[in-house]
Amino acid sequence: MSEDERDDADPTEIDRPDGTDHDWPVLDSETEYETGWYTGGYDEVEQPDGSSKRYYWAELPDAAVVVAVLEGEVLMVEQFRPTIREHCLELPAGIVEPGESFVEAGGRELREETGYEADECTLLETLNCSTGVLRHRRGIVWAEGLEPAGRKLDGNEFLAVTSIPVEEALETVREPPTNDATLEGILLAREESLL
Secondary structure (H helix, E strand, O other): OOHHHHHHOOHHHOOOOOOOOOOOOEEEEEEEEEOOOOEEEEEEEEOOOOOEEEEEEEEOOOEEEEEEEEOOEEEEEEEEEOOOOEEEEEOOEEEOOOOOOHHHHHHHHHHHHHOEEEEEEEEEEEEEOOOOOEEOEEEEEEEEEEEEOOOOOOOOOOEEEEEEEHHHHHHHHOOOOOOHHHHHHHHHHHHOOOO
16 A cells, blocks of 8 residues: 555544554564663564564663652652753652562662652552653552651662652642653542542
């Protein structure tokens, strides 16, 4: 099918729920590099018009992001992010270790980064991030019933614990440089009437 024919195609003729009439077969898949943090490569796929194209990807481990409120304030961490060369205000977050669920990882990351133990954690949402280039899932976790516990930062974590009033949370995290995971967490918690 040519590009003009595709543009003129009757959308009612497509009967797949995802809006395509083609399964995009993978013709080749290559891992080009691996780091301690992520793996990168490409899949060469057959497109609906019969042509093929390489789609590049980076694969990262799953991560948990934690929304927790203590005495009317959302617990946050502030840290320098060398990738964008900015200090960022973020929700506590980290990698899901092998054998952990998003909820277990969220509770552990909250304790390690902020020094607070949650009595209960609940998974609010699981989502795929930047699906055009990443193979990376994120779980947004709500933590409650907080009690002081010891912090245990990783060797490469240099962060300060802070908090912001619940009523100022959304406005504050929208200030540049904003972070997608933090914004998602605050919005989901608000939607669930937790903030």
